[in-house]
Amino acid sequence: MSENNKPDATRAAKLEPLRGVKGMNDSFAPESARWEWLEGQMRGLLAAYGYRNARTPIVEPTQLFVRGIGEVTDIVEKEMYTFTDKLNGDQLALRPEITAGLVRAVIEHNALYDGPLRLWSIGPVFRHERPQKGRYRQFHQLDVEAMGFAGPDIDAELILLTRALWKRLGLKEGEDIRLELNSLGEPAERAAHRAALIAYLEQHQALLDEDAKRRLYTNPLRVLDTKNPAMQAMVEGAPKLLDFLGEDSRAHLQAICTVLDAAGLAYTINPRLVRGLDYYNRTVFEWVTPHLGSQATVCGGGRYDGLIAQLGGKPAPAVGFGLGMERLLLLLEALGLNTADGAPDAYAVIPDATQLPRILPVLEALREQGVAVQMHAGGGSFKSQFKKADASGARYALVFGGDELARGEVALKPLREEGAAQVTRPLADVGGWAQELQNRRNA
Numbered sequence: 001m002s003e004n005n006k007p008d009a010t011r012a013a014k015l016e017p018l019r020g021v022k023g024m025n026d027s028f029a030p031e032s033a034r035w036e037w038l039e040g041q042m043r044g045l046l047a048a049y050g051y052r053n054a055r056t057p058i059v060e061p062t063q064l065f066v067r068g069i070g071e072v073t074d075i076v077e078k079e080m081y082t083f084t085d086k087l088n089g090d091q092l093a094l095r096p097e098i099t100a101g102l103v104r105a106v107i108e109h110n111a112l113y114d115g116p117l118r119l120w121s122i123g124p125v126f127r128h129e130r131p132q133k134g135r136y137r138q139f140h141q142l143d144v145e146a147m148g149f150a151g152p153d154i155d156a157e158l159i160l161l162t163r164a165l166w167k168r169l170g171l172k173e174g175e176d177i178r179l180e181l182n183s184l185g186e187p188a189e190r191a192a193h194r195a196a197l198i199a200y201l202e203q204h205q206a207l208l209d210e211d212a213k214r215r216l217y218t219n220p221l222r223v224l225d226t227k228n229p230a231m232q233a234m235v236e237g238a239p240k241l242l243d244f245l246g247e248d249s250r251a252h253l254q255a256i257c258t259v260l261d262a263a264g265l266a267y268t269i270n271p272r273l274v275r276g277l278d279y280y281n282r283t284v285f286e287w288v289t290p291h292l293g294s295q296a297t298v299c300g301g302g303r304y305d306g307l308i309a310q311l312g313g314k315p316a317p318a319v320g321f322g323l324g325m326e327r328l329l330l331l332l333e334a335l336g337l338n339t340a341d342g343a344p345d346a347y348a349v350i351p352d353a354t355q356l357p358r359i360l361p362v363l364e365a366l367r368e369q370g371v372a373v374q375m376h377a378g379g380g381s382f383k384s385q386f387k388k389a390d391a392s393g394a395r396y397a398l399v400f401g402g403d404e405l406a407r408g409e410v411a412l413k414p415l416r417e418e419g420a421a422q423v424t425r426p427l428a429d430v431g432g433w434a435q436e437l438q439n440r441r442n443a
């Protein structure tokens with residue numbers, strides 16, 4: 001027997017527990033119940049607008065994001081998790097956002113052949129950033145895309161959809177969350193603005209930080225997106241893209257504003273809103289909150305009419321947004337909204353396990369009626385089972401005691417209401433009282 005295999009050695013060497021990856025989170029109930037609730041709200045709302053679910057891989061070729069998002073962006077330069085597939089040498093990346101993968105899939109499956117598409121997807125994305133509240137290395141996005149639509153009507157629809165989501169969640173639009181809007185114009189308009197911007201930045205060389213100097217000629221628009229306080233005043237005075245927009249771009253923005261005005265949705269036109277991805281043109285927007293410090297943007301999106309062609313597809317316009325699920329959950333938590341805990345309606349206390357053959361069919365029947373019932377497993381005293389019932393968060397204990405069973409009944413003991421009386425119900429007619437347990441849930 002080798003040294004390592006000796007039983008004594010095994011007992012002595014306590015293994016260090018393995019830890020999860022920094023900036024990547026686990027979630028258990030009740031927090032996971034709030035995720036489920038939020039995702040449920042989103043699914044319902046997206047269906048109401050005719051958007052359909054799409055699912056694409058978490059891993060894509062690195063080149064997809066280099067071509068799609070742009071080489072001179074924070075994401076591609078510093079934040080993307082890339083690796084070489086050991087078996088075949090392929091260059092792969094964990095997706096840092098969902099749009100590029102969806103566009104790749106739409107092209108690959110010729111999915112725009114039959115006309116425009118309204119799509120959504122929810123899932124994890126990965127960015128190597130410094131973890132802090134509201135900023136993680138694995139986080140989750142709701143991604144919503146409308147592909148094949150050129151008009152401002154669809155931009156407005158997406159913005160109204162996000163507003164409807166806030167309303168559903170109980171957020172006060174304008175107070176808890178507000179809309180900023182801008183237009184990035186068309187490539188030619190951007191080129192004219194870019195020339196003016198470079199000239200302006202060259203005049204202020206001394207104020208530029210490292211990032212800005214590097215981007216001065218590669219991506220000067222992104223210099224305006226700086227978070228460096230020392231550059232704010234200089235950036236404020238830079239030539240504004242809005243002043244370089246042509247008639248069509250102006251009309252597009254105006255049409256969106258007209259719809260938003262008619263819908264009573266307040267917004268700010270923010271000429272400095274450029275967003276962190278290169279693929280946008282015309283409309284860009286962000287929903288920002290005052291409650292999350294510097295992680296203020298909950299949702300951001302815009303139009304990307306050039307991306308589909310840039311990724312090798314037949315040219316088609318598109319617009320969409322990405323929403324940070326963690327940030328939205330933090331916001332709801334900060335405001336005391338979304339308190340879903342996912343607790344069962346009832347917890348079955350089973351003092352005598354030999355009675356299970358009589359009890360289990362009752363529990364099955366309750367579940368068929370839509371009641372969530374957690375069965376006590378593992379025996380134990382009456383008292384210890386009640387402790388578990390209480391800890392489960394259930395509103396009722398279903399007590400299958402000897403006396404009750406002898407009478408063909410079960411006792412329903414309220415666990416959450418002070419002074420509420422226990423009642424008994426017949427085992428033979430579950431359908432007649434199952435509803436009572438659920439009414440309480442909806443109350």
Ligand code: ATP
Pocket residue numbers: 097127129134135136137138139140141275276295296297298299300301322323324325326327
């Ligand atoms: P930020 O300026 O905060 O870095 P971003 O412009 O990089 O955001 P997008 O690429 O537009 O963000 O992603 C869409 C949404 O995803 C953001 O509005 C935000 O809510 C969320 N998000 C972005 N990065 C993170 C992250 N590291 N952790 C958690 N949520 C994030």
Ligand code: MG
Pocket residue numbers: 074276
């Ligand atoms: Mg970012």
